[in-house]
Amino acid sequence: MHIPDGYLSPATCAALYGGAAPFWYVALRRVRTALHTRLVPRLSLLAAFCFVIMMFNLPLPGGTTGHAVGIGVAAVVLGPWAAMLAISIALTIQALFFGDGGITAIGANCFNMAIVGSLIAYGVYRAIARRAPLNSARRVVAAGIAGYAGINIAALCAAIEFGIQPALYRDAAGAPLYCPYPLHIAIPAMMIGHLTVAGIAELFVSAGVVAFLQQSDPAMLRSTSGVAENLQAASSPAKALRPLWLGLGTLMILTPIGILAGGAAWGEWVASDYANPAARQQIAASSFHQLPPAQVPKGLERLSAVWTAPFAQYAPPYIKSRAFGYLLCAMFGVGLVMVGSFGAGWLLRSQERAREQAAGS
Amino acid sequence: MGGPLMLFEVDRVHYRYQQQTALSDLSLNIAEGTRVALLGANGSGKSTLLRVLDGLYFADSGQVRFRGDELTEHMFAHDDFAYHFRRQVGLVFQNPDVQLFNPTVFDEVAFGPLQLRWSKSEVRDRVGDILDRLRIGNLRDRIPHRLSGGEKKRVALASVLVLDPAVLLLDEPTAALDPRSHSQLIDLLVEWGGGAKSVITATHDLRDLEDIADRCFVLDAGQLVAEGPPNEILRDAALLQRTNLVHAHRHRHGGEIHSHPHVHGSET
Amino acid sequence: MSGSHVQRRGFVQSTIDTLYAAISRVMYAETLARGEGLLQGIDPRVKLAGLLAWILAAALSSKLWVIAALLAVAVSLALFSRVPLSVLAPVWTSALLFTGAIAIPALFLTPGTTALDMPNVGWRITHQGLASAAYLITRVETSGTIALVLVFTTPWTHILKSMRILRVPVIIVVVLGMTLRYILLLLETAREMFESRKSRMVGTLTSRDQRRLAIHGGGVLIAKAFQLSGEVFLAMQARGFRGEVYVLDEFSMTQRDWAALSLFAMLAAGAAWAGR
Secondary structure: OOOOOOOOOHHHHHHHHHHHHHHHHHHHHHHHHHHHHHHHHHHHHHHHHHHHHOOOEEEOOOOOEEEOOOHHHHHHHHOHHHHHHHHHHHHHHHHHHHOOOOOOOHHHHHHHHHHHHHHHHHHHHHHHHOOOOOOOHHHHHHHHHHHHHHHHHHHHHHHHHHHHHHHHOEOOOOOEOOOOOOHHHHHHHHHHHHHHHHHHHHHHHHHHHHHHHHHHOHHHHOOOOOOOOOOOOOOOHHHHOHHHHHHHHHHHHHOOHHHHHOHHHHHHHHHHHOOOHHHHHHHHHHOOOOOOOOOOOHHHHHHHHHHHHHHHHHOOOOOOOHHHHHHHHHHHHHHHHHHHHHHHHHHHHHHHHHHHHHHHO | OOOOOOOEEEEEEEEEEOOEEEEEEEEEEEOOOOEEEEEOOOOOOHHHHHHHHOOOOOOOEEEEEEOOEEOOHHHHOOHHHHHHHHHHEEEEOOOHHHHOOOOOHHHHHHHHHHHOOOOHHHHHHHHHHHHHHOOOHHHOOOOHHHOOHHHHHHHHHHHHHOOOOOEEEEEOOOOOOOHHHHHHHHHHHHHHOOOOOEEEEEEOOOOOHHHHOOEEEEEEOOEEEEEEOHHHHHHOHHHHHHOOOOOHHHOOOOOOOOOOOOOOOOOO | OOOOOEOOOOHHHHHHHHHHHHHHHHHHHHHHHOOOOOHHHOOHHHHHHHHHHHHHHHHHOOOHHHHHHHHHHHHHHHHHOOOOHHHHHHHHHHHHHHHHHHHHHHHHHOOOOEEEEEOOOOEEEEHHHHHHHHHHHHHHHHHHHHHHHHHHHOOHHHHHHHHHHHOOOHHHHHHHHHHHHHHHHHHHHHHHHHHHHHHOOOOOOEHHHHHHHHHHHHHHHHHHHHHHHHHHHHHHHHOOOOOOOOOOOOOOOOHHHHHHHHHHHHHHHHHHHHOO
8 A cells, every 4th residue: 555666657646646635734724723732743743652652563354464553533533624634644654764665655545545535534433423422332333434435435546646657658569667567457456455454443442442542532533523512612524524525526626637647758658659550559458448458368368348337338439538536536536435325324324213213102 | 938939839639530539638859950759659649739830730629839830721811821830830641552642762752842933943952952862863754653762761851851941851761661661761850950950750669768858758559658869768667658659459458447656748 | 342352461561561661762773873883983074964865875776676775785784784684674564564564555556567477367567567566675674774874873862962963943953852851751651650550450451441541541651741841941041042943063073074965965866776
């Protein structure tokens, strides 16, 4: 999940630094307003916590182990803005001093995990938890799903960033300069690991820590719960969901960011290589609407066929625009999260209602 | 009131910390230039009192005055007063990991002077000076994590002494120190406090009481239960037992409040 | 419970090892950085700017030999700065294993001209696939080595202060410094927590118990982080902190630093130009 140097082009990295900057700015301002002079120590200690939790290699059911990023815990306990700062700081220190994640990719890693991850996780948490009491099991479930959704959407972002590299950046002979895998390989390759392992680790850590805090220190869950003692301070559910919409919206808008930022590189490529028939053939071959050559290892082939199938069949042939393809993928992923989180919310709600009715009668 | 202006006047102070009463109807006066020990077992409220005296916690009710100025949140909102007070009063926390929050020893000691906007050259000179005086010049570029307990304590002390405060508040200064560091630290405190400085030490360690204090206040469950010179307090075995300062494990009273015959001169 | 997997070198030990490795890495880097060597004597701002420019040049290059040349320079700088091979080698191998595993399918998947046919399996390695894998691996190794050279020749406190020249706001620099300081403390706390747990352990724990242990540890740590942050805030306030931070910049450029800066800049610019 921590993208190293060399996987993303400098233009993509710069674009993602640019994409992250406004969030950092807004987050710093908001957190400063909330914490006043407490900002420096609070942020430092929580960033230190995020760093340490990333070192836990959690044993998972089935004998595997997985690292959690702590997105869910951070978002649930700190709220989205403080969480994105704390995780960003932890990621920066990992990249600079521990060689975990690239230095040029700090912007990308922060964008994926700290910013998009926190916004999604927080939004999902609030959407599912609603106004459930602080010590309810519902909050544990909500935190778990929030962590799962947060890390998977973050992984999807990373996958998309990987996937646009071969289309945009190639050397004179047509060899991809950075990540060599197009979207139809990068997305399933990233997502399988995250949906099955890293996401589960995140789910356990988020749900587990929230359950632990419910027992030991429920006050720590109060500030983000939406259940405040004085009703004035409690933000309305609609307002609380804003981070979710914000996160999903940015995600969709910024998905083709590689194209927008790499405009120059894209243009150059088109200008210089389109005239050349050999290059054109390669471009066509690398287009993600076409299945890879028959020599593809079998497992990957099957996976990518599954993944590209809905798009290949339903996208009209004239939609060859890559930007549209990326948007489609993003919307697909986003849709999955929304359906998942609201489905879970609805289930829990109806269960609760049933319980209430049972208790009332 | 009349008489000389008191350094600290604590007047019927109540303070609650997370639904627990930490200080209850506490009144005491501390004169300028005295060396005072606040004695009490863990949880007696002595650390809380130090923080109240340092303007970090503010009383829920009652008053705390520093040289006649009441210490309130409102007063500390004014830069002038805050800088003046922070320059005059220094607090060394019990846990050096809390006190040492900077990347290096030099940065740590320079933190206070920089916050008080001393000029950069002055900061450099004074920091170098205090490091030499405490014989920790060799630690200058070290990161706090690598220091021993005794070294941490010295750096924490240096970070406060560099401001040359007139009043020094110490929270369990000798806790968790090996015997050698312990005696070095006591020597240092005796030497430093030898002038016209006021030193207020919160401790449950009775070993060096007579070296570090002219006057003692004994606290129990957030209340003042005794006051007097060290030799008098040390002689009162019943008081020391009752307040868990000696043989703490043998004296459990189920939290019941007793009448205390040895309460001296409560300022009412 | 019977079905759950029991690990021999379970979570507790492996986490203790990871935590210990992280602490000792920082400590060892600190020792080397404060020692003697070619780069150790150079102004940290020069090193930070210069080495970041190299990483960027390596990222920009579309010629393999340029990236390889940067790698060679970085390795020789590391050796002249007394960063031992025993530090470099594990980084190289782990990057090679990780990125290598990722790069191998690219040999077959990247469309292009055939370099090697494997008729028995029906797979085909392309020139483009080879080149692409080489780009990825050399770039990862080069950036990794340069970053390592920076960290092992410069005390981290100096790196942080140097970030001011990159226009990183003071408050972020201060937060980064405090974070690193308390990372060490929390790592130590976590290690002690798990070690004390291990000393009381009889036999091996089931995967589920280990998970519970890890989660419990996470909960304790976040509560501790909150509690410490409140205490640290008081300690800062006690020494005059009012929300604004002031720091002392202690660096001054010598002639040697200027020479180093121009060398760094020339190499970065040269590499960027050659790698167009």
